Amino acid sequence: MYNFTYDIGTKVHFGKGQIEKLPEAVKEYGNKVLLVYGHGSIRKNGLYDTITKGFRENGIEWVELSGVDPNPRHTSVDEGAKLCRENGVDVIVAVGGGSTIDCSKVISCATFYDGPSWDLLIKKAKPEKFLPVMTVLTLAATGSEMDCGAVISNMETNDKLFLAAPEMRPKVSILDPTYTFSVNKYQTASGTADIMSHVLETYFSPEKDFYMLDRFCEGLLKTCIHYGTIALEQPENYEARANLMWASSWGINDMIGYGKRGPWTVHPMEHELSAFFDITHGVGLAILTPAWMEYVLSDNTVDKFAEYGVNVFGIDAGLEKYEIARAAIRKTREVFRSWGIPETLREVGITEDKLEIMAQKAAKSLGGDTVYVPLNAGDVLKIYKACF
Amino acid sequence: MYNFTYDIGTKVHFGKGQIEKLPEAVKEYGNKVLLVYGHGSIRKNGLYDTITKGFRENGIEWVELSGVDPNPRHTSVDEGAKLCRENGVDVIVAVGGGSTIDCSKVISCATFYDGPSWDLLIKKAKPEKFLPVMTVLTLAATGSEMDCGAVISNMETNDKLFLAAPEMRPKVSILDPTYTFSVNKYQTASGTADIMSHVLETYFSPEKDFYMLDRFCEGLLKTCIHYGTIALEQPENYEARANLMWASSWGINDMIGYGKRGPWTVHPMEHELSAFFDITHGVGLAILTPAWMEYVLSDNTVDKFAEYGVNVFGIDAGLEKYEIARAAIRKTREVFRSWGIPETLREVGITEDKLEIMAQKAAKSLGGDTVYVPLNAGDVLKIYKACF
Incomplete structure (x- = not known):
């Protein structure tokens, strides 16, 4: 048995309706959000409306990165990092499953890296600064909502690479099982x-x-x-x-x-x-x-x-x-x-x-x-x- | 199943020799320690020397509360709180089992209460401010090293009462299994x-x-x-x-x-x-x-x-x-x-x-x-x- 340091700092709000805790959590870190999601199922099931209503009522502004694919691409990361830089984002909120969350985690450090995000995956550059990431989970699978790793794909080179850093562990995750009913x-x-x-x-x-x-x-x-x-x-x-x-x-x-x-x-x-x-x-x-x-x-x-x-x-x-x-x-x-x-x-x-x-x-x-x-x-x- | 918020913020350094991480952990919060322990076994087995050597080498000053009993008494809490107030203590370090740790947790809030600590146990007063507590565990039993509760005894009234607050959860705990060999x-x-x-x-x-x-x-x-x-x-x-x-x-x-x-x-x-x-x-x-x-x-x-x-x-x-x-x-x-x-x-x-x-x-x-x-x-x- 090796020595280790236990340090799992994600605060998890678990249960039906816990989404109401999101605005307050965001406001601990700022009031400008990058909202990251996939191909729009959250627009159909009402979750998008719930979240943005909460933002509006609490004076939180946001910009959006949608269309994140399963096996999320480095191109989405680049796009998200650009949005964060251009809009002075304070917090990234990922709404979805592991792909959306993994993409958001790498955006969190790519924002502060002056080059293509793929450099971080191939270890050409080391991530040094991170935006806080929060998650609203809609799929029980990858566990990305509480870990500090991310996997990003580059379909041009057929590479799927892993990046991890303690700072990439989400600060807050909302786990409402009813979001997975569908x-x-x-x-x-x-x-x-x-x-x-x-x-x-x-x-x-x-x-x-x-x-x-x-x-x-x-x-x-x-x-x-x-x-x-x-x-x-x-x-x-x-x-x-x-x-x-x-x-x-x-x-x-x-x-x-x-x-x-x-x-x-x-x-x-x-x-x-x-x-x-x-x-x-x-x-x-x-x-x-x-x-x-x-x-x-x-x-x-x-x-x-x-x-x-x-x-x-x-x-x-x-x-x-x-x-x-x-x-x-x-x-x-x-x-x-x-x-x-x-x-x-x-x-x-x-x-x-x-x-x-x-x-x-x-x-x-x-x-x-x-x-x-x-x-x-x-x-x-x-x-x-x-x-x- | 009820809704809950997972929030276990104790950082645990687990394994042989992890005591070396204590001084750095203390210095995150200050450089004046109340060192709390029981009836001196840590003086015999060398742990006291290891800890205080680490303090000295890192410019950490300390005062001591020893003699904490199993089923720790409110009188020990009062004594510890007085030491904290008089010496401007920044961090409480409990070395021992659950009794020492429980005593330290209640000292952490009794320090800021202007009255006998027993008031906090009988809910006559509410704890409002807390010193950070760290622990060095020498007995596997109560789990006080990672929870936010404490039990204190009053042998005059034959009462053994419970107090809990999120702020009482230790910030850092050193869990070295070799300390329990004896x-x-x-x-x-x-x-x-x-x-x-x-x-x-x-x-x-x-x-x-x-x-x-x-x-x-x-x-x-x-x-x-x-x-x-x-x-x-x-x-x-x-x-x-x-x-x-x-x-x-x-x-x-x-x-x-x-x-x-x-x-x-x-x-x-x-x-x-x-x-x-x-x-x-x-x-x-x-x-x-x-x-x-x-x-x-x-x-x-x-x-x-x-x-x-x-x-x-x-x-x-x-x-x-x-x-x-x-x-x-x-x-x-x-x-x-x-x-x-x-x-x-x-x-x-x-x-x-x-x-x-x-x-x-x-x-x-x-x-x-x-x-x-x-x-x-x-x-x-x-x-x-x-x-x-």
Whole structure:
């Protein structure tokens, strides 16, 4: 167990109607907002009106960046940073899911960088100053509402890169589960798979000695499996949406990873898929995860997979450990299948001609020997092929 | 599930050697410290020297309040507040367990109150201004290092009262598990029972719909049971001490209780025992808890007790639910017994003549009809008697 500093400073207003706390939160930092959102669903469901009414009533001015795509682009970041500079923005308010929030986080530092924002992603420049970011979450998935990272895509170079800084952690997040009632089945399933993947990446770690946090991980996984299924059947079940929403934040807000080290495995493999083919991130993860599990199951990992099977799926602890491990992997696959997530890369439009280049790029960001099970480009290629 | 605001602002430096971060943390708030501790064990084990050396090397001056008792007294609070006022203290640093920390938290506001600190406990006056509190934890038990409450005793009136305010939550806590290597078996056992009791008070709640947090609760309980036993056998097992230490913070830092309401049950019953007889808080809790469980088991509660049995103790879910519930209560008792905690009130010196008055006082602070199972003075008396 490594030393760590716990410091999760996001203030979260959780529950129905908590949006009323947003204007007061903004005013702690200023009265000029950049309002960032996607393709206008918030204009249809009334959320835009609620938020801007609150701004108007509290003397808060705003400018807008809309049209942020899933797998948000560096071009949106540049556009947002320009708006912030030109309008003297004090606070960025992201309304949406992970893409909108990630875009806003990078805008927060790109505003103070005199050059293209992509420089920050390729580490040509270091972010040094940040605008405060607040979020109004409308999708339980990435956990970006409470973490300090962001992923930005460059579709010209087929790169999807990660940036993190403590200052990028949102100051305030509004988590109202009713905003996710209208999330469709496909996005609900892939969002929940995304949460599970964050937890699994941490759970399957080379560090074995943070028992308490492994139990928290299992609790999060059980929550996703239990309520993912219920939310698909009953999209307006508050309890289900609330549990998934809070699980999304805790899957990646650093808590379950404190004291551990070791980079992730499945995310870097998936990032290549969405960088080349712009697929839904959570779907890519759900396709890859069981294949990765099968590939890395060995005498070195079987105990952990057996623990996963017993504690998450309630498999009989008296069975032989490989039997438990294989059943656990099978059940993981069955969960995603039962949610209607595609099971092969072919189904989501990935073509075989790109597998090699994607495998090579993924291997470069796989963290060498410090990951749970080290994988080279050949290993990644085999996993990709197993998903065809 | 109720709306809530997550706001746990304590920065925790966790791990061996993290004490080196204390001087810098103090200097964010000033350079005059009130150093609060108990009966001098920190002078013997070198911790006092480490801390004061760090202060000296960083130009931090300090005054001291030592001799804080278990079940900390209002008289110590008065003494500390006087020292703060007379010396222009900027920051209070509590070194010890929950008693020292609780005392420091109330000193932090008593400093700005022009009257006896007990007024704040009996709600005659409201705390309005606070000094920042930092902690160096030497006992995993109360969780005071990360919560915003404090319990202070008045042995003249046999009262043990609670005060809470967001500003009382420590700004910084140093959690170095090696500081608990020297905690003796009795304190290790009763501290772990205290952590378990915090979790159980929240787990057995009238609110049933925060599945994710119930799973966290079960994870904390399993951690206490697993590592409580190991720490008693191997007091210098880092992994055990670290897991218990982090569990102590998460048992009561508000996280597992967000979205729930309902006051606690066993703590108010125990507070009377220690207010009248000055017994060890965790021991009182461990004696009362199984008796309380037996008393409240009914058709209304059996499902929750069965869930507890299956998820915490791994009891076969296929058994009849009362059978699971009774086995879970029996196993709870067996855990405390295996740790050598006394099982009856008689063993810890409680006398029968005080049972009635204690039951009456406990019933007054039991929160009426909003607790898990409402209890009147007659019920409390029966539970006390069942522990004789």
